[in-house]
Amino acid sequence: MAPSAIELVAPLEYRNGLALENLSDDIDAVNVLKARMQRESGMLDKSDFDSEKDKSKFRQYEDACDRVKNFYREQHEKQTVAYNLKARNDFKFKARARMSIWQAMEKLNTLIDESDPDTSLSQIEHLLQSAEAIRRDGKPRWMQLTGLIHDLGKLLFFYGAEGQWDVVGDTFPVGCAFDQRIIYPDTFNGNPDNDHPIYGTKYGIYAPACGLDNIMLSWGHDEYLYHVVKDQSTLPPEALAMIRYHSFYPWHNGGAYMEFMNEHDWKMLEAVKAFNPYDLYSKSDDIPSIELLKPYYLELIDEFFPKKILDW
Numbered sequence: 001m002a003p004s005a006i007e008l009v010a011p012l013e014y015r016n017g018l019a020l021e022n023l024s025d026d027i028d029a030v031n032v033l034k035a036r037m038q039r040e041s042g043m044l045d046k047s048d049f050d051s052e053k054d055k056s057k058f059r060q061y062e063d064a065c066d067r068v069k070n071f072y073r074e075q076h077e078k079q080t081v082a083y084n085l086k087a088r089n090d091f092k093f094k095a096r097a098r099m100s101i102w103q104a105m106e107k108l109n110t111l112i113d114e115s116d117p118d119t120s121l122s123q124i125e126h127l128l129q130s131a132e133a134i135r136r137d138g139k140p141r142w143m144q145l146t147g148l149i150h151d152l153g154k155l156l157f158f159y160g161a162e163g164q165w166d167v168v169g170d171t172f173p174v175g176c177a178f179d180q181r182i183i184y185p186d187t188f189n190g191n192p193d194n195d196h197p198i199y200g201t202k203y204g205i206y207a208p209a210c211g212l213d214n215i216m217l218s219w220g221h222d223e224y225l226y227h228v229v230k231d232q233s234t235l236p237p238e239a240l241a242m243i244r245y246h247s248f249y250p251w252h253n254g255g256a257y258m259e260f261m262n263e264h265d266w267k268m269l270e271a272v273k274a275f276n277p278y279d280l281y282s283k284s285d286d287i288p289s290i291e292l293l294k295p296y297y298l299e300l301i302d303e304f305f306p307k308k309i310l311d312w
């Protein structure tokens, strides 16, 4: 019988089954081993077990492992209006850290995103995969840089987050009814806002066509990074929208909450949709070489961030 992908790439301890029983599913196992093998051997070419996945295999939440399901249950129960007001207040008044973009990317290297059924690579690798996919397609430099930084808001995890539930995962508005197009919609039954007399209604605390800028999206890496980048870079509005709304899948992918959009949002929706495939599908690309790519991206960062050291 032909050896499986795991057997082909696994170091001896894995082949003997010692560590494999701890790994929840095949995709985790293959990604972790692939990353490790490539890092150790300096081999960065397409390998013969390459797991190029077909597009319908991404974001399969019904088949996801318990880690992902538990993550969303907790997030959907805890993202309330009250929590979101507190998070924004903390963001405004608490000092966090000062560092460069590249330092931020390196710091994120230890975070494995519990909400993500499609990758278990470290965040720096995901950022480089996204940026490289955008660059390969000949897209503008500001968009390449947006790919490179779009998830840096996950740094929040190290600065006062209550867990991963207020950092990663898809986003959705709070203060109005939770839409059925959000993944695992039933888990909102445990959210105290769900049957609130105002927050539980279609428009809630908002008015039709008020603009997404006036909607409070569940607090996490998108909203946080948007505020950091808006004030400290020269990136265009499209880049800011890509950052702020890239996790708002019920909107850009599901077509929910359109009633709140204004004219500007319709333009931004196009940008966010153009960005999405590079974020999502690059997760099955080869693992990029951080050291080889560093000089190119350091120059790109300098182009749009006038200050080397940012306030996070």
Ligand SMILES: O[C@H]1[C@H](O)[C@@H](O)[C@H](O)[C@@H](O)[C@H]1O
Binding pocket: 113, 115, 116, 117, 151, 168, 169, 170, 171, 246, 247, 248, 249
């Ligand atoms: O699990 C992922 C991950 O956390 C991404 O960074 C986020 O942008 C996505 O919306 C989410 O589904």
Ligand SMILES: [Fe+2]
Binding pocket: 150, 151, 221, 246, 247
């Ligand atoms: Fe993200």
Ligand SMILES: [Fe+2]
Binding pocket: 126, 150, 151, 279
């Ligand atoms: Fe991402």
